[in-house]
Amino acid sequence: ARSYNITLLPGDGIGPEVVAVAKDVLSLAGALEGVELRFQEKLMGGSALDATGVPLPDETLAAARDSDAVLLGAIGGYKWDNNEKHLKPETGLLQLRAGLRVFANLRPAAVLLQLVDASTLKKEVAEGVDIMVVRELTGGIYFGKPRGFGTNDNGEETGFNTEVYAASEIDRIARVAFEVARKRRGKLCSVDKANVLEASMLWRRRVTALASEFADIELSHMYVDNAAMQLVRNPKQFDTIVTNNIFGDILSDEASMITGSIGMLPSASVGESGPGLFEPIHGSAPDIAGQDKANPLATILSAAMLLRYGLGEENAAKRIEAAVTETLNQGFRTGDIYSPGTTLVGCKRMGEEVLKTV
Amino acid sequence: ARSYNITLLPGDGIGPEVVAVAKDVLSLAGALEGVELRFQEKLMGGSALDATGVPLPDETLAAARDSDAVLLGAIGGYKWDNNEKHLKPETGLLQLRAGLRVFANLRPAAVLLQLVDASTLKKEVAEGVDIMVVRELTGGIYFGKPRGFGTNDNGEETGFNTEVYAASEIDRIARVAFEVARKRRGKLCSVDKANVLEASMLWRRRVTALASEFADIELSHMYVDNAAMQLVRNPKQFDTIVTNNIFGDILSDEASMITGSIGMLPSASVGESGPGLFEPIHGSAPDIAGQDKANPLATILSAAMLLRYGLGEENAAKRIEAAVTETLNQGFRTGDIYSPGTTLVGCKRMGEEVLKTV
Ligand SMILES: CC(C)[C@H](C(=O)O)[C@@H](O)C(=O)O
Ligand SMILES: CC(C)[C@H](C(=O)O)[C@@H](O)C(=O)O
Numbered sequence: 001a002r003s004y005n006i007t008l009l010p011g012d013g014i015g016p017e018v019v020a021v022a023k024d025v026l027s028l029a030g031a032l033e034g035v036e037l038r039f040q041e042k043l044m045g046g047s048a049l050d051a052t053g054v055p056l057p058d059e060t061l062a063a064a065r066d067s068d069a070v071l072l073g074a075i076g077g078y079k080w081d082n083n084e085k086h087l088k089p090e091t092g093l094l095q096l097r098a099g100l101r102v103f104a105n106l107r108p109a110a111v112l113l114q115l116v117d118a119s120t121l122k123k124e125v126a127e128g129v130d131i132m133v134v135r136e137l138t139g140g141i142y143f144g145k146p147r148g149f150g151t152n153d154n155g156e157e158t159g160f161n162t163e164v165y166a167a168s169e170i171d172r173i174a175r176v177a178f179e180v181a182r183k184r185r186g187k188l189c190s191v192d193k194a195n196v197l198e199a200s201m202l203w204r205r206r207v208t209a210l211a212s213e214f215a216d217i218e219l220s221h222m223y224v225d226n227a228a229m230q231l232v233r234n235p236k237q238f239d240t241i242v243t244n245n246i247f248g249d250i251l252s253d254e255a256s257m258i259t260g261s262i263g264m265l266p267s268a269s270v271g272e273s274g275p276g277l278f279e280p281i282h283g284s285a286p287d288i289a290g291q292d293k294a295n296p297l298a299t300i301l302s303a304a305m306l307l308r309y310g311l312g313e314e315n316a317a318k319r320i321e322a323a324v325t326e327t328l329n330q331g332f333r334t335g336d337i338y339s340p341g342t343t344l345v346g347c348k349r350m351g352e353e354v355l356k357t358v
Numbered sequence: 359a360r361s362y363n364i365t366l367l368p369g370d371g372i373g374p375e376v377v378a379v380a381k382d383v384l385s386l387a388g389a390l391e392g393v394e395l396r397f398q399e400k401l402m403g404g405s406a407l408d409a410t411g412v413p414l415p416d417e418t419l420a421a422a423r424d425s426d427a428v429l430l431g432a433i434g435g436y437k438w439d440n441n442e443k444h445l446k447p448e449t450g451l452l453q454l455r456a457g458l459r460v461f462a463n464l465r466p467a468a469v470l471l472q473l474v475d476a477s478t479l480k481k482e483v484a485e486g487v488d489i490m491v492v493r494e495l496t497g498g499i500y501f502g503k504p505r506g507f508g509t510n511d512n513g514e515e516t517g518f519n520t521e522v523y524a525a526s527e528i529d530r531i532a533r534v535a536f537e538v539a540r541k542r543r544g545k546l547c548s549v550d551k552a553n554v555l556e557a558s559m560l561w562r563r564r565v566t567a568l569a570s571e572f573a574d575i576e577l578s579h580m581y582v583d584n585a586a587m588q589l590v591r592n593p594k595q596f597d598t599i600v601t602n603n604i605f606g607d608i609l610s611d612e613a614s615m616i617t618g619s620i621g622m623l624p625s626a627s628v629g630e631s632g633p634g635l636f637e638p639i640h641g642s643a644p645d646i647a648g649q650d651k652a653n654p655l656a657t658i659l660s661a662a663m664l665l666r667y668g669l670g671e672e673n674a675a676k677r678i679e680a681a682v683t684e685t686l687n688q689g690f691r692t693g694d695i696y697s698p699g700t701t702l703v704g705c706k707r708m709g710e711e712v713l714k715t716v
Contacts, residue, residue, distance in 0.1 A: 090553040120590055125478045141499075141521060147556050156524045159560030163499060164518040166510050193604070195448040197499065198506050202517030228608045229615040232478055232590065246551070250586045250608060257587040 003036035004068040004311055007275070009044040009060065009096075012089060013284025014294035014347075015073025021296040021351030022071065025320060026303040028358050033316040035307075040067070044096070045075025045089035045284075055092025061099045069310035070100070070277045071303060074284035098138050102269035102277050103169070104176040105137040105248065106309070109255035109265060114328045118337055119260030121235070129235045131255050132184060134177040135248025137269055139169045140199070142245045163199045165244065170206040172272070177242035178214040187218045187239035191227045191247055203244065224251070231255055256281055263295030263336040266302035268309045278306040292346040295334040297324055300354055323357040330357075361394035362426040362669055365633075367402040367418065367454075370447060371642025372652035372705075373431025379654040379709030380429065383678060384661040386716050391674040393665075398425070402454070403433030403447035403642075413450025419457045427668035428458070428635045429661060432642035456496050460627035460635050461527070462534040463495040463606065464667070467613035467623060472686045476695055477618030479593070487593045489613050490542060492535040493606025495627055497527045498557075500603045521557045523602065528564040530630070535600035536572040545576045545597035549585045549605055561602065582609070589613055614639055621653030621694040624660035626667045636664040650704040653692040655682055658712055681715040688715075 008023060010016035023039060030037045042060040049055050055075075064070045075089040085091060111119060111129040119126035144162030152158050174190070181188040190207045192200035204221055211219045222230065224247045230237060231251065235258050243251060256262045262282050270276040280298030288294060301324060308317035332353045333342040345353065366381060368374035381397060388395045400418040407413050413433075422428045433447040443449060468488040469477060477484035502520030510516050532548070539546040548565045550558035562579055569577045580588065582605045588595060589609065593616050601609060614620045620640050628634040638656030646652060659682060666675035690711045691700040703711065 085556075085559070088553060094554070120480055120483045120592070121478050122480055142554055144518070149556055149560065152524050154524070154526070156526055157560065158522055158524045159555075159557040160502070160520060160522040161555045161557050162518060162520055164516055166512070166514045166516045168512075168514055193607075195446060196452070197517075197519045198443075199517040199519050201443070202507065202515065225607045225611040228586065228612040229620070232612060232615040234478070247608075249551075249583045250605075253583040254586040254590060254612065257590040262587070 001034050001036050003038065005038050005040065005066070007064045007067040007070045008039050008041045009064070009070060009072040010041065011044050011073040011075040011284065012046040012077050013074055013286045013289040015075065015284055017290070017292065017294050017347050018280065018296040018299040019071060019073040021347060022299040022303045024351060025300050025323070025354055025358060026306070028355055029307070029316045029319045030313070032319060032358065033313060035313055035316055044072065045092055046077050046080045048092060049080060049087060049089065055087065055089050056095045061096065064096065064100060064275060067275050069275050069306045071306055072277060072279035073299065074280065074282065076284050077286040094142060096277065097269060098143065100274060100277055101138060101271040103136060103138040104173055104270050105135040106180065106268045106270070106305070107133040107135060107252040107256065107265070107281060109133065109252070109259050111259045112261070112264065112328065115261045115264065115337055117339060119258060121258060125234065126258065126260065129258060131235060131238045132180055132240045133248060133252040133255055134173065134180055134240060134242045135252055136169065136173040136243070136245050139165055140245035163197065165199050165203060167202065167206055170203050171210060174207045174210050174242060177240055178210065178217050181217050181240040182214070185239040186216060189220045189222055189238055189241050191222050191224050191241055191243040191251065193224050194221070195223060207242070227251055228254060231258060252281070261337050262298070263334065264297050264301065266298050266305050268302070268305040270309055276306070276310040278302040278310060292348055293335055294347045295336050296347050296351050300324060319358055323354050326357040327353045359392050359394050361396065363396050363398065363424070365422045365425040365428045366397050366399045367422070367428060367430040368399065369402050369431040369433040369642060370404040370435050371432055371644045371647040373433065373642055375648070375650065375652050375705050376638065376654040376657040377429060377431040379705060380657040380661045382709060383658050383712055383716060384664070386713055387665070387674045387677045388671070390677060390716065391671060393671055393674055402430065403450055404435050404438045406450060407438060407445060407447065413445065413447050414453045419454065422454065422458060422633060425633050427633050427664045429664055430635060430637035431657065432638065432640065434642050435644040452500060454635065455627060456501065458632060458635055459496060459629040461494060461496040462531055462628050463493040464538065464626045464628070464663070465491040465493060465610040465614065465623070465639060467491065467610070467617050469617045470619065470622065470686065473619045473622065473695055475697060477616060479616055483592065484616065484618070487616060489593065489596045490538055490598045491606060491610040491613055492531065492538055492598060492600045493610055494527065494531040494602050497523055498603035521555065523557050523561060525560065525564055528561050529568060532565045532568050532600060535598055536568065536575050539575050539598035540572070543597040544574060547578045547580055547596055547599050549580050549582050549599055549601040549609065551582050552579070553581060565600070585609055586612060589616060610639070619695050620656070621692065622655050622659065624656050624663050626660070626663040628667055634664065634668040636660040636668060650706055651693055652705045653694050654705050654709050658682060677716055681712045684715040685711045
């Protein structure tokens with residue numbers, strides 16, 4: 001039997017609850033497809049800070065690196081919000097992304113038939129939306145140097161960051177995006193601010209140059225401000241979007257909210273080799289932590305992405321996705337996606353229902 | 359009689375049509391309030407490029423600086439899209455903003471009762487939305503140095519920009535925003551990415567420090583990715599938003615699209631002293647230019663902002679705003695906001711109807 005080592009990083013808030021449920025689903029789906037999954041759990045985020053004084057202990061990064069894939073719950077919480085930068089849970093997440101070199105972040109935002117009413121957009125606008133945002137994850141202004149605090153000519157304090165991309169960083173994320181578009185509807189929209197920023201001008205130039213290698217893909221370019229508008233005006237115009245780290249942060253969150261059910265949305269972060277990082281896009285929701293109210297489906301669907309993009313186990317991935325669809329069809333809903341006429345369940349029960357249909 | 363010099367910059371595409379109409383409305387509203395307005399028209403954007411080889415001729419900037427306020431139509435078009443940076447219409451606009459030192463960009467996004475159906479958001483979500491985005495306009499990554507193209511250690515080409523804010527730049531835009539919030543519903547949300555960027559950490563620190571001077575204002579902070587979500591989820595939670603140049607570019611466009619009628623939305627850019635710059639937020643719409651189809655209301659409402667924020671002529675401003683409301687109540691609509699049961703009119707006719715009710 002094929003066997004893999006999975007590192008689980010439950011993290012903070014609702015993280016442990018949703019990861020526990022997703023782990024069971026992952027095990028079963030694997031087992032049914034002849035795949036053995038071995039799990040090890042490590043500290044990460046605020047809980048790592050509390051236990052070890054740093055948001056990403058060396059041991060966690062080493063374990064993650066040595067495994068075949070990493071499943072993360074969520075990190076952060078009010079408790080650590082005012083920490084200094086190097087002691088923020090978020091800093092641990094950035095270190096993990098950089099440490100695993102997972103430069104390509106895939107964020108699907110699809111409106112599910114069963115949940116179309118959850119969108120704040122009109123039904124005719126939301127129905128059928130199916131977008132994949134491919135976000136560059138280990139470069140740009142998140143990691144660019146120089147960065148820090150300084151003093152300007154007037155003796156005033158300044159804060160500064162550098163948005164920078166090298167040609168190869170753009171090429172590799174663009175290639176991933178073209179390939180993703182090819183497996184979808186063949187349309188790729190590259191989002192930048194090339195009318196103002198040099199970093200974006202290079203971005204546009206490199207993406208355009210690659211297009212000849214992907215003649216079957218319909219490539220377009222859009223300015224980021226317009227993209228933020230068009231996602232609201234007519235999200236159905238988009239298939240695959242590729243963009244830099246910060247624009248991807250903003251636009252993927254906007255796109256996910258358009259679906260109305262961010263408790264449902266998974267993500268995958270992958271590199272050229274080595275383990276990928278898989279996590280729900282929602283946060284740690286400290287206000288409902290420990291109450292068995294969280295929606296585990298985003299993490300369960302992240303586990304499906306782990307099987308597909310992390311391990312190449314397409315059949316097991318499909319099994320999980322089909323089980324989630326079936327569970328929704330049966331009418332089970334956590335609080336965040338509940339509507340009259342459906343059956344309200346908690347996090348654990350939702351997991352049990354998915355397990356039954358896996 | 360009070361008298362003022364206004365510089366008109368019709369620009370490109372539909373710019374000349376909408377400015378011509380707004381000029382007439384401005385004249386009449388002024389005259390009825392005992393205000394004499396003298397106009398001079400100057401070249402700007404693509405039309406300036408074609409005529410003089412630069413997007414902002416010195417003469418235009420000098421004239422704008424010497425006047426009491428500037429009304430701009432729109433700039434840009436396919437024709438100049440692939441120009442080098444210093445020959446882009448957009449570069450002229452950035453030079454104009456910098457040259458006039460208009461660091462505070464006020465962008466209202468309100469859903470009008472008469473046009474609530476134009477929003478792609480559900481009626482109950484869109485109804486009553488009334489947001490003012492205060493965007494920093496002459497700093498940040500738009501103007502930060504160093505910027506350009508370079509070569510990294512691997513000999514690869516790079517493109518880079520610098521996001522930088524000095525304490526005083528943050529303080530002055532925050533003050534404007536607190537004052538704006540005070541004249542509105544007393545709520546200010548500062549948007550940043552302080553969990554990642556040093557420039558944002560300083561931003562948050564300075565805004566927070568100023569709050570003690572504005573104890574009557576309810577200040578909150580939000581990360582930009584969350585703000586992009588919350589604008590879709592529940593835009594009514596926002597009153598006044600203050601943010602940096604690039605986040606303001608993205609979020610103000612997103613907010614404006616939530617109203618569903620960007621053909622209606624004006625903007626004002628003001629500095630510490632000197633003339634302000636007033637312009638519709640829509641673009642130059644080259645595809646409908648010269649066809650008398652453009653919606654002139656955003657420019658007419660920009661003229662109202664010019665009277666209010668640029669000249670302190672509140673009565674004349676109110677006259678224009680009331681006339682626009684009345685014209686909409688009478689059922690007149692340009693194509694972009696048309697719905698069955700209303701009267702479809704062109705740009706000129708819309709102007710005439712507003713003139714009748716001024
Ligand atoms: C927590 C934060 C650092 C992170 C980011 O900005 O990348 C988050 O918003 C995300 O999108 O995963
Ligand atoms: C045309 C462009 C340079 C400009 C900007 O990015 O500021 C525009 O998008 C705006 O918001 O006024």
